[in-house]
Amino acid sequence: MGITRESGGQGWGDLSSVGDYAKYIGDVMVAMAFVLMLIVLISSVGVINREMYSNIIPPDINEKLNDLYSLYSELGYNLSTFQQYANPLLDWVSKINITGEASYIVFTDGSRYYVKNGSTGMIEYSDADATNVIQYSINKVIAMGGGTVLLREGKYYLSNTISIQNAVGVELRGLGMGKTVLMPNTDDPGWAPVILVNNSNYIKLTGFTIDQRRTKVASLPDVVFIVNSNYVEVSYLEITRYYPFALSFGRPIAFLTNPSKAETPPFSPSSNIYVHHNFIHDSVQACGGDGIHLYATKNAVITDNILVNTGDDSISVGGMKDYVSWNYIIANNIVGSSACGSGIKLHTIYKQPPGNYPIRNVVISNNVGIPNLDSGIILSWESNQTTDFPMYRIVVIGNRVSWIIISGVLDLLVAGNRFDGGLGISPGASLYFVEPQPSKFIYMFYNVMGKVTISSDLNNKGVRHGSIFIKGNYFGGSDKGVYIIGNLDVISHVFIEDNVFQTDYGVHVEGSCGVDTMYIVRNMFFTSTYDLYLVNYYQDKVYIYDNYFSKPIYDAPNRAHYSRNRGYLTENSGVATIPAGSTRVTVSHGLAKAPTKVLITPFGNARVWVENITPTTFDIVTDTAPTTNLNVAWYAES
Secondary structure, three states: OOOOOOOOOOOOOOOHHHHHHHHHHHHHHHHHHHHHHHHHHHHHHOOOOOOOOOOOOOOOHHHHHHHHHHHHHHHHHOOHHHHHHHHHHHHHHHHOOOOOOOOEEEEEOOOOEEEEEOOOOOEEEEEOOHHHHHHHHHHHHHHOOOEEEEEOOEEEEEOOOEEEEOOEEEEEEEOOOOOEEEEEOOOOOOOOOOEEEEOOEEEEEEEEEEEOOOOOOOOOOOOEEEEOOEEEEEEEEEEEEEOOOOEEEOOOHHHHOOHHHOOOOOOOOEEEEEEEOOEEEEEOOOOOOOOEEEEOEEEEEEEOOEEEEEOOOOEEEEEEOOEOEEEEEEEOOEEEEOOOOOOEEEEEOOOOOOOOOOEEEEEEEOOEEOOOOEOOEEEEEOOOOOOOOOEEEEEEEOOEEOOEEEOOEEEEEEEOOEEOOOOOOOOOOOEEEOOOOOOEEEEEEOOEEOOEEEEOOOOOOOOOOEEEEEEOOEEEOOOEEEEEEOOOOOEEEEEEEOOEEEOOEEEEEEOOOOEEEEEEEOOEEOOOOEEEEEOOOOOOOEEEEOOEOOOOEEEOOOOOEEEOOEOOOOEEEEEEEEOOOOOEEEEEOOOOOOOOEEEEEEOOOOOEEEEOOOOOEEEEEEOOOOOOOEEEEEEEEO
């Protein structure tokens, strides 16, 4: 492959073979610096003004938001939880008593494989099959209570799975991607996985390439298959030409012998997982070829990986009843799916009891999508959900990816991201609330994106989308900025504040039910068609204050409350003069539509009233023509 790493997997080394993908690391570094500033900004000004909305916002709304800031600080920014989970693993190998290069050293002369004892320097075993030689070394270090098996440079042709089972403190280490290469001894082997880790603790796989040599789909387990294990580090691996998953945690162990059990409980939970600096690319199948996939796994750090042309999701996390996935950092990765997938996906399967939250406490930060590949973020249910929220306490901050899909999330912060738009969603849609699961307490702050779509087609689930805060974002493109479509149920409590719209439409609301209670406050609209296009909303609970408008407003129900807007006057006042000898004066009121209220006060003893109210003017009339000019103060409101 021509990719080199420093011995022992420390550092990236020469990335020339990774090609154009490496340059996106620069985007990640910029994003990291930006997020450090962003978190200070949003924690200080990214709060909800309860004074303005005191009658409709729960008293603990800012406490919920501060809780999400704290989650980011705990999991993503200070990485205190990362250190708590990772340090026991990182310290383990250093405590093993190794007197030579490693406990056992495996090498090849091109036709045969040899095992050298790291302490005595003696060749203990050799074979023409690399599987037997590597397995011999691993069994030896398991028996001695832990140690390192070092694979020197060369190609290691395998006839079967390398197995690490019932082990403590085992490290399998190569000399770097492209230098140490493991591969089956034939294309499309009838066996898998390449490496199995089962019922083990403190395991480290680092510094080699696995070329699975798949050319077609096979109903076999994943390339690296890790189950029932704790404190596992996987780093500096290259995995290519693979199917189904390159690296998996927590799958049912029954999948090893029965392909129909790939996603059937019972699962095989693992915990305290550290996956970093891996290069996973080129699944042989457009659908089903996840890069890194974790089921039923707690306490995981997935960081600084490059995943290119994964056949399905680049990084996928699944949770369900009794097999939860909690406490994750997914950060600084470069992701891109060739088809049928996303960059990062959190999902739940099977029916969940209320309050179970199979996925909770997740930070997705500083990840970068590869252009022309699907790199969006999915937070979604998959099947048989109840009316409760399957995901809880999620932070998505500082990423640059294609789009994001949200379904069934309670307490979500989406801040400081750039969603380039469109791939896999309706054209131009960057942030999309999908049916049929509701989401609630969603905070979208300071993102750059094309569009937010909020759909309430919830199939009468009984729980509505609600308490959605859209603040400080930039919307750009040829579509709608915020698109709310309420068909089967209303969407409740949407707050659109301090945003800039440079789109075709600004805020577009339609559907048979629409929205119940919406504030549009202090936004700037530079649209090409309509700033607001309000087809339907519930009762009269729409409040539009202090905005700058540059294009027309369409308000079909005509029940919204407007005040203090520029470019769309709903209040005006002045002084009109009825000339001497006349009984009326026509006043150009300057409002955006015909006033519903006009108050007048004459500057003298005269009887006056209003007639002929139109979208542009009204008349002030008196019954007796004055002998001198009569001034009349007026106030009009629409």
